[in-house]
Amino acid sequence: MKQTTIKRGQFLRELGLSSGALMAFYCLGTTMTACSSGSEDPTPVTPGTGTGTAGLTGNADTAKGAINFTLDLTNSTYLSLKTAGSFVTVGSVIVANAKGTMVALSKACTHQGTTVTYRSAQNDFFCSNHGSEFSTTGAVEVGPATKALTLYTAKLSADGNSLTVSA
Ligand code: FES
Numbered sequence: 001m002k003q004t005t006i007k008r009g010q011f012l013r014e015l016g017l018s019s020g021a022l023m024a025f026y027c028l029g030t031t032m033t034a035c036s037s038g039s040e041d042p043t044p045v046t047p048g049t050g051t052g053t054a055g056l057t058g059n060a061d062t063a064k065g066a067i068n069f070t071l072d073l074t075n076s077t078y079l080s081l082k083t084a085g086s087f088v089t090v091g092s093v094i095v096a097n098a099k100g101t102m103v104a105l106s107k108a109c110t111h112q113g114t115t116v117t118y119r120s121a122q123n124d125f126f127c128s129n130h131g132s133e134f135s136t137t138g139a140v141e142v143g144p145a146t147k148a149l150t151l152y153t154a155k156l157s158a159d160g161n162s163l164t165v166s167a
Pocket residue numbers: 109110111112113114127128129130131132143144145
């Protein structure tokens with residue numbers, strides 16, 4: 001028996017699908033955005049860099065001025081914050097759901113600037129670089145860091161769907 005190899009597009013054409021149907025077929029499994037015009041050159045989105053990022057309004061970057069931003073907790077990027085023990089970094093800030101209380105601190109370790117993480121088991125912030133530990137108010141619990149992280153005001157909306165962080 002003779003075997004021939006054809007490409008998927010050719011196979012589909014031979015099934016009688018139009019080019020429009022083929023395009024729809026290729027788009028299945030991807031977002032519609034990926035198939036819209038201009039999708040050939042998508043602009044990468046870096047979460048937490050400022051206004052215009054999905055789910056974020058305001059300024060989260062200390063280099064651009066005072067911290068004052070709101071996160072849409074219904075947006076997939078920040079939805080996890082509704083779960084105790086989770087955290088996200090947004091610009092210059094780390095936001096954590098610390099056992100049900102929203103906490104926002106400067107994310108850069110005051111020792112040498114490494115981004116800290118939230119540890120739910122210890123309910124603290126940890127720098128993996130040299131082991132500094134900070135409380136949920138930003139105070140140093142374990143060095144070598146000697147200076148506290150900056151604590152920001154984190155206010156949850158009444159419906160729990162947005163979080164405003166301000167200096
Ligand atoms: S940079 Fe964080 S402990 Fe050194």
